[in-house]
Amino acid sequence: MKMNKKISCFLLLMLVFLFVPGCNKKHTHDYEDATCTQPKICTICGQTEGDPLGHTYDNDCDDICNVCGETRIVQHQFIDATCEEPKTCTACGKQEGQALGHLWVDATFEEAKTCSRCGKIEGDDVLTEALKEFIPQDTSTKLDLPSSILGYDVTWTSLDKDVMLDDGVIIASDTKKIAQLQAEIKIDTHTYIKKFKIGVNSIAISKGKYDVAYNYYVTKLSNGLVKDVTLIKREYNGCSVRYLSLDENIITSDGQIKQTTVDQSTIMNIYVIQNGIAVLYPTEVTVLSFTAIQRIELTKVIVDQMIEDFQNGVITTLSTFNDEYGVTINWNSNIPEFFVLEDKVLTPITKTNVRLNCTLRYDEVSNSIEYELENVGGNMTEEEYITELVKYISKIELKGSINHLHKEYNDELFLDYQERINSYGVLNLAMPTSPVVKKEYMVDISRTDFKNKFFGSGTLGTNLKPIVGQNYLNEKFYEGYQMPNSSNVLWITVHESAMTLDGQTAEFLAKVQYRYAFEQNDARAASWNYQVDAYNIYQSFEDNVICWHAGDGTATPGSGNNNGIGIEMCVNQDGNYEGTLANNAKLVASLMLQYNLTLDNVKRHYDFSGKECPSYLIRTGRWExxxxxxxKEYLIQKYLAGATIEYQLSTDTYQTTDEVLNNLFIEGGNGLWYNKPVSVETEVDFVIHVTKNGKKYTASSTIMLLPDEN
Ligand SMILES: [Zn+2]
Ligand SMILES: [Zn+2]
Ligand SMILES: [Zn+2]
Ligand SMILES: [Zn+2]
Ligand SMILES: [Zn+2]
Incomplete structure (x- = not known):
């Protein structure tokens, strides 16, 4: 029953569909083509499809439709006439009237013939036009370049010096190359530059003849240069030559060199030329850094200025090293108080004239300059001066030395070189007093058994230092110089004994003098007032007694023998040379103070007779x-006189000064201590306390004890 009900519904729907009323019978559209103004249309039902085609024109200016013939009103889009084109429509190309024609402006030196309206250019500027007659596109021979054009001078420059030279000489090459050539023409105040390109063809030449000439020309440049070179310019082997430096800051093409503090190299092009064809030899040239002498000369100029600035108060320090040239500058003034330290200059407490000696040193070369400084000082109090002095005393560097000797004539030993080591340097616990002078072997020349021949061939008839004439003093010092003491001590003359054997100590030398003075009859034409080693100072003769040591005889009052105090420094190999220097410095300083002398009065044996003595000091350049x-000793003995000085030394291991000294040092004479070798680096804390006139001065430093190598 249910099934039947569904079927009857369906049938009902079918009936409804069949009886809906309809207008047209179904047909296939029959379209008529679209036209300019009408779309495609069906002739049966009138239905349209798409749009009308629109009119068809050739361009915006076409006024009749190509399809339907309908006309329209149009307007051309004209642009103005130009030099070369008449008025023209941009749309259809229609032209009206005539082109305007160019407004030519004549060519000048700078510009080619040019239209002032459109900028069109024809040809070249006047100069280029004239010059290009001489410039071929390619060449295999030297160019014949004019030296003037249109009555004006022309300077030619090749911008490609490996292809062509300025005068058109071409450079041999096995490939074709392009050269740019520049002409420079000065007309009135203006310079015109014109450039041309030329192809230089490959050229096969035989180089043999060129090579021979090159080997001749290059000789002047083959070694490192330290001065200007006169380059060889003359013809050789049928060839001429040109030079071109590629770095004029190192060497100019004329051979002038510009040295600096480093070696510099550049290339010098050497062109060997024959028949207008050059062979290029690029040649490396080295300009060496300044020589020692040059560095010193250059530093001298700086030092001159420095002194001027110092005198004018512009600067208050004098440098001890010139960084630019690596030159060491040592200052020695005759007035001990004028003291150049690393970071300041100590000047005398009262204004004084100072003669300042400046020694410039580079490697083994040195040169000295003397400056006269007027009215220096007067700007430090004594307390300020002492403060600086105490600071200076606290700066201690320990350096010993080993003197390596060799035999010269007569089997005498001479210093070959001095090796500086870390052991056996000098710790100077400076004392505010004169050093201890031992007098056990003093020679009393008033004894009747004194052997006078000991003095060589003395001619003055006296054994005591003579009065010195004013002329001599004027000549040696300055006009009006007065003998500074009543003992006629004018000089302190420093020697080295040249006695290098073990045991040839100050005591040994003193005994020798004593023996010759009283016991031995054989002549000994040598004597001296003092002998010094690292441990002792022995005096043999009173200071006012003439000794025979300076090599300048006794004929003239004022000579080193007559008026000098002779001091022999021992060089026995089992001694300590550094200690001997330090000990002697104390003796010399005390004699200066005793006899009112300056450092002008302290001389080497060498200064009197030219003998190489004191030999080690001279050979090592350590006199200054x-x-x-x-x-330093002079200033200590003078300015710390009457002061108490205490030293405090300690290390990690040793707490007291005595412990440090006794364990790490060997005692010398007069406050000198020499550091024993150490196996590990050891720091010694060092403090100096000075008390003078109730005022305390303290300075401290760290002294390094360093092991020696091997
Ligand atoms: Zn239709
Ligand atoms: Zn149309
Ligand atoms: Zn048009
Ligand atoms: Zn034009
Ligand atoms: Zn000597």
Missing amino acids: EFVEMVR
């Missing part, structure tokens, strides 16, 4: 260093 040691 010794003078500075004397200066």
Whole structure:
């Protein structure tokens, strides 16, 4: 029953569908083509499809439709006439009227013929036009370049010096190359530059003849240069030559060199030329850094200025090293109080004239300059001066030395070189007093058994230092110089004994003098007032007694023998040379103070007779260093006189000064201590306390004890 009900519903729906009323019978559209103004349309039902085609024109200016012939009104889009084109429509190309024609402006030196309206250019500027007659596109021979054009001078420059030279000489090459050539023409105040390109063809030449000439020309440049070179310019082997430096800051093409503090190299092009064809030899040239002498000369100029600035108060320090040239600058003034330290200059407490000696040193070369400084000082109090001095005393560097000797004539030993080591340097626990002078072997020349021949061939008839004439003093010092003491001590003359054997100590030398003075009959034409080693100072003769040591005889009052105090420094190999210098510095300083002398009065044996003595000091260039040691001792003995000085030394291991000294040092004479070798680096804390006139001065430092190598 249910099934039947569904079927009857379906049938009902079918009937409803069949009886819906309909208008048209179904047909296939029959379209008529679209036209300019009408779309595609069905002729049966009138239904349209798409859009009308629209009119068809050739361009924006076409006024008749190509399809339907309908007309329209149009307007051309004209642009103005130009020099070369008449008025023209941009749309259809229609032209009206005539082109305007160019407004030519004549060519000038700078510009080619040019239309002032459109900028069109024809040809070249006047100069280029004239010059290009001489410039071929390619060449295999030297160009014939004019030296003037249109009555004006022309300077030619090749911008490619490996292809062509300025005068058109071409450079042989096995490939074709392009050269740019530049002409420079000065007309009135203006310079015109014109450039041309030329192809230089490959050229096969035989180089043999060129090579021979090159080997001749290059000789002047083959070694490192330290001065200007006169380059060889003359013809050789049928060839001429040109030079071109590729770095004029190192060497100019004329051979002038510009040295600096480093070696510099550049290439010098050497062109060997024959028949207008050059062979290029790029040649490496080295300009060496300044020589020692040059560095010193250059530093001298700086030092001159420095002194001027110092005198004018512009600067208050004098440098001890020139960084630019690596030159060491040592200052020695005759007035001990004028003292150049690393970071300041100590000047005398009262204004004084100072003669300042400046020694410039580079490697083994040195040169000295003397400056006269007027009215220096007067700007430090004594307390300020002592403060600086105490600071200076606290700066201690321990350096010993080993003197390596060799035999010269007569089997005498001479210093070959001095090796500086870390052991056996000098710790100077400076004392505010004169050093101890031992007098056990003093020679009393008033004894009747004194052997006078000991003095060589003395001619003055006296054994005591003579009065010196004013002329001599004027000549040696300055006009009006007065003998500074009543003992006629004018000089302190420093020697080295040249006695290098073990045991040839100050005591040994003193005994020798004593023996010759009283016991031995054989002549000994040598004597001296003092002998010094690292441990002792022995005096043999009173200071006012003439000794025979300076090599300048006794004929003239004022000579080193007559008026000098002779001091022999021992060089026995089992001694300590550094200690001897330090000990002697104390003696010399005390004699300066005793006899009112300056450092002008302290001389080497060499200064009187040219003998190489004191030999080690001269051979090592350390004389100025010794003078500075004397200066320091002088200042200590003078300015710390009456003061108490205490030293505090300690290390990690040793707490007291005595422990440090006794364990790490060997005692020398007069407050000198020499550091024993150590196996590990050891720091010694060092403090100096000075009390003078109730005022305390303290300075401290760290002294390094360093092991020696091997
Ligand atoms: Zn239709
Ligand atoms: Zn149309
Ligand atoms: Zn048009
Ligand atoms: Zn134009
Ligand atoms: Zn000597």
